[in-house]
Amino acid sequence: MSRIGLVGAGRMGLPIARRLAAAGHEVTALARTDDARERLTAAGIEAVADIGEVADAAADLLLVVVLTDEQVREICLTGPLPERIRQGATLVIHTTGSPRTTQDIAAALEPRGVTVVDAAVSGGPHNIAAGDLTLFVGGPAGIVDALSPVLSAYADPIIYAGTQGAGQCVKLVNNALFTAQIGAVRAAVELGGRLGVQEQALLSALPHASSDSRALAGAARRGSVEEFIGSVAEFVGKDIATVRAVAAELDADLGPLDPLITYGCTTGQSAG
Incomplete structure (x- = not known):
């Protein structure tokens, strides 16, 4: 004990x-x-x-x-x-x-x-x-x-x-990648819309294909990307700001993650 x-x-x-x-x-x-x-x-x-x-x-x-x-x-x-x-x-x-x-x-x-x-x-x-x-x-x-x-x-x-500090670094990278994936799912839904495919139909289909991810699965469960973003923004938004701050301190380039982070989720507080 x-x-x-x-x-x-x-x-x-x-x-x-x-x-x-x-x-x-x-x-x-x-x-x-x-x-x-x-x-x-x-x-x-x-x-x-x-x-x-x-x-x-x-x-x-x-x-x-x-x-x-x-x-x-x-x-x-x-x-x-x-x-x-x-x-x-x-x-x-x-x-x-x-x-x-x-x-x-x-x-x-x-x-x-x-x-x-x-x-x-x-x-x-x-x-x-x-x-x-x-x-x-x-x-x-x-x-x-x-x-x-x-x-x-x-x-x-x-x-x-x-x-x-390494545990924090892994979590921050995880949240950056997760949020980038949310941004990619949003972009995919927009592309599908331009091609004439409804969002719910696309979200029902893609989890069964090679594009599947936890972000995609979450959006599919919610029925829309925007609903999913609203459900996770509170818990990852602050962490994304921390990723940017830490990267800036190290003079590191976030590369393709950074615009997708902004695209996917920018606000809120982390619960833990």
């Missing part, structure tokens, strides 16, 4: 906490409202109102599952958490963001005896509930191996990507 703290018991964090508690781990989570406290307590999770108490309780592991990269920096670099997280604990960042954020937090916390791991997620609450959330993980290989039995309470596969 591990003693785990969790900050961000929302859309993704709450089902993660539930799976960990069901697996026999002792979980303490931040809850700032009565509703959040009731949901956590009902799942056998200790709910506390102060983030410092979460850090105190996280003897083995502290999970950060908040919305934005800016929130991760605020939580992990300022306030009580960096002062009170215990020596020997591991901090796992599930929020998708800049790899530099992970590296900055590691530089601040590791001299205090805290190991920092980025474990960007691919999937949603239904994947957590089924125990098959995908994690792209960056950090010391031995630490990641030691964490895997705990993370496997809600994640499978757990994919080791390399050093700190």
